[in-house]
Amino acid sequence: MKATLPISLAFFSIILFSTQRSMAQACSVSNITIKLNSTSNSGGNCQANVDISWDQMNNNGNKYTTIHIWTQANYPNPQLNYLAPPTLAQLSGALGTLVITNPTSATPTLGSTYQPAPTTKMLTATGVVKTYVSGTGINTINRFTVQGIALTIPGSCSSASKIVADIWSSNSNSNNGVQCTKPNNSIFVNDPLVTGNIICLPRTYTVNISSQSTAKTATYQVFADVPANGILDAGDPLVYSSGSVNIPAAGGGSFTSSPQTFSPYANRNLWVKVTVTGDAFSTTAYIVNTCPLLPVTLTGFEGTRLNSNSVLLKWETATELNNKGFNVQRKSGTGDFETIGFVASSGKEGNSTSLLEYQFTDKSAPSSIVQYRLMQEDIDGRQSFSKLVLISAGNSSELSVIIYPNPSPDGNINLSFSDASPKELQLTDN
Structure with missing residues (x-):
């Protein structure tokens, strides 16, 4: 027993090492998606244009991420072990290869050649986009989207076409060593x-x-x-x-x-x-949302002075989309507009295609001429303003005048006086 035990342990270690090296370590790849952009039949083949996306954790040393794509019928059997980058012979049945250079940078790019076998068929694509998913440091997960990949798949586009993709990464400056791999990712191009x-x-x-x-x-x-x-x-x-x-x-x-x-x-x-x-x-x-932006459509906005310190405002909407409600704003004299109240939308979830009526009473209105407007607010925060409504002075013997809008965007102005008696105006150009 004493003589044979070391030999047995050594033999076990060799077996264990061999098993561990039968396949390169796994890349952290998940959430694979495909977007079908277009298909057309040509010469007995289906010409498909797709975007392929996945989430991946890249260590700081990653220089390349490579994707090899086969049809299901031509996928290697047994599958490649990725103890080394695939050779030209091993890729002879593939539809093609994509190489992402500098995947750890903010703006990775698509490479033009596969360095381990420069004559390998490369797939054409329009670009690669990287977006953040989660994590920090070496645990950061990013999403890669390779856009506009052109695939020539034997058969008709009306039949379900399955492709198989191998994804692997390299820390080598010349992409000649495999750091990790995620092989045998089956994806239907056009089903569903x-x-x-x-x-x-x-x-x-x-x-x-x-x-x-x-x-x-x-x-x-x-x-x-x-x-x-x-x-x-x-x-x-x-x-x-x-x-x-x-x-x-x-x-x-x-x-x-x-x-x-x-x-x-x-x-x-x-x-x-x-x-x-x-x-x-x-x-x-x-x-794609091709609908026109439909703001709240005001069909009327008017005000009535109830007494010297009270004004009733009324307005109607014909349509509402994404409407949170209305901020009622007031301005008197040369001051700025201030919000004096808020009226929530009466539409279901802020939407309506029927006539809705609203009103608001300002119970602390100045007795002088006062201006009102509505600041309509969307649920997502965007704002728009109504026309101005002027309310005449109440119980005031003093003459007052409002000039609006001031400043004027087009050179046109309006004058509002506190009484209806004749007035003499003098315009001076300074």
């Missing part, structure tokens, strides 16, 4: 198909999901693109999250959601993210 529509009045959206193959169950989420950068990133606010929905098999129709409101983001573009049960990726679609 996801579209959406925004209805202008009343401002709502619908989501449509159809299958190119078998029936499916799925969930979907809707996000507002805020700020509007055309990228589904971690900061985009969630508008809606569905329960499980049923998607019929190809030829059997599709799932269409009921119209949903999306206040306070009714003027924003939307993202839809669909995750099919059992899939390790999600499909996204971008819904």
Whole structure:
């Protein structure tokens, strides 16, 4: 026993080391999504243009992130072990390769060649965008979106096309060593198909999901693109999250959601993210909001002096979108406008397409000529102002005059006097 134990331990160590080195260490890659931009049939192939995104933790030494893409039929079997970068021969059946240079910088770029095998077929793409997800320091997770990837996939675009992507990173200046890998990421390019529509009045959206193959169950989420950068990133606010929905098999129709409101983001573009049960990726679609910005439409704003210290203001709206309410503002003499009250929107969630009536009583109005205006405020903070309403003086024998607007944006002014008697005006150009 004493003689054989060291030999047995040594033998076990060799086996353990061999097992550990059968595959490169795993990259921290998650939340893979694909956005289908366009498809067309040409010469027996499907020409597909897609965006592919994923979340990744990159250590400070990462110089390159490389993506190899195959059709499912041509994916290597057995899969590559990534103890070294794939060779030209190993990539001979791939659709192509993408290389992201300087992934740890704020603005990574797409490389033009795959350095370990410079004659490898490179995929064309329009660019790469990096956005922050979470974490700090070496634990920072960023989202990478490679946009406008052109794929030539054998077969018709009307059939479900699956690709398989290997993602790996290198700390080497020449991309000739593998630091980590995330292989065998299966992604359907065009299954499910996801579209959406925004209805202008009343401002709502619908989501449509159809299958190119078998029936499916799925969930979907809707996000507002805020700020509007055309990228589904971690900061985009969630508008809606569905329960499980049923998607019929190809030829059997599709799932269409009921119209949903999306206040306070009714003027924003939307993202839809669909995750099919059992899939390790999600499909996204971008819904562009082409509706005109519809501010609150005032059809009337007037005021009546009730007594020397009380003024009744009334106004109506024909339509309201994303309206929080109205700040009532007052100005007397040469002072500035001040907010004296707030009237909340009567519309459901700040939206309405029917006539709504409002009123506000200023119980501490000056007895002199006074000006009023409404500062309408959207739910998302934007503001607009109504016309001015002038109220004559109450119980005052002194003559007063208001000149407005002052300053004038177009050279035109209005004069308001505290009584209706004839006046003589003298205009002097200084």
